[in-house]
Amino acid sequence: MIKDKPIFSVKNVCIDFKVGGKNILSKRSVLRALNDITFDLYKGETLAIVGESGCGKSTICRTAMRFHSPTQGEMTFEGKNIHKLKKDELKNYRQKAQMVFQDPFSSLNPLHSIYYHLERPMKLYHNFSKTERIEKMNEYLELVGLVPAKEQGEKYPHELSGGQRQRAYLARVLSVGADIVFADEPTSMLDVSIRLGILNMMNDLKHKLGKSFIYITHDIAxxxxxxxxxxxxxxxxxxxxxxxxxxxxxPRHPYTKLLIAAAADPEREGKVELPIVRNQESEVTVWTPDSKGCPFRLRCPVAKSECAEEFVNAKQVSENQFIRCIHD
Ligand SMILES: Nc1ncnc2c1ncn2[C@@H]1O[C@H](COP(=O)(O)OP(=O)(O)OP(=O)(O)O)[C@@H](O)[C@H]1O
Ligand SMILES: [Mg+2]
Structure with missing residues (x-):
């Protein structure tokens, strides 16, 4: 990891969505999907974002892809606000930041070969000759483990397995020339046995080519x-x-402790007792711009009355480890 200047930064980002109001009987309300999100991503590192369904993981990726604009705060790439880029800066950003989707079946066009998917962005973003393009496409296919490259490149998406399609999509990301890959649960639709291959490939791309990844997952392991x-x-x-x-x-935050205790661990002996607090409100926390306190307090086994009032600022609990919790 090269830790001088961050390649991508998120500063105090909040995202509000208007929900409801589809018919005259239902009231329109505002859901705060992301609240005060701040982090940096450096060249050649993988930053994982974990959390349960609906916690806002994909919203971070979609905002980075400019599908949403932040209600507050900003996201910057190479120091520039990605939601205020000029035309040529936007073309550069679209090339450098790419997303890998969860579903490898719908991310490739069934009417075109894998070579077509790789060659098209090369024509758009690079000035390679036809021979150079063929050489590069084969190099990328080999890098992602789709060999023999010529045979695999001529195939259509339906002729590949889910894992192979995800590899082909990653080869496409390379042919675009991306530096940052937003990978939104890239292995969750794949068989467990082929997940490791995709993860190893992400590691290779990070180490060999210095690519940076935002890796969204449910799976803490x-x-x-x-x-x-x-x-x-x-x-x-x-x-x-x-x-x-x-x-x-x-882990130092009660939610992280719960998440890790709930993860499967074949080496752990005996049954795990999860300290889950259940009351009527505890199942889903719906956050609005007016909500206050700690969002986890309704499910927290060690919540205090103060937690309803305040969500404390970040505290450093060890070198390079931070929490927002009044405990610790
Ligand atoms: N366009 C939208 N309009 C309204 N609400 C939205 C929109 N997109 C997301 N949300 C809401 O924002 C919250 C976060 O959604 P998001 O898709 O980011 O969750 P997630 O962490 O990726 O979940 P999962 O693990 O199930 O993919 C959810 O409550 C979702 O219903
Ligand atoms: Mg998601």
């Missing part, structure tokens, strides 16, 4: 396997973040 740092999200809030080994081996 794979987050530890591929990432350098991790952010734990709860209801759109960063509750714990820092060095991946520290956060996973010695």
């Amino acid at each position: 794979t987050a530890r396997y591929v990432s350098d740092r991790i952010i734990v999200l709860y209801a759109g809030h960063m509750v714990e973040w820092g060095d991946v080994n520290k956060v996973i081996i010695n």
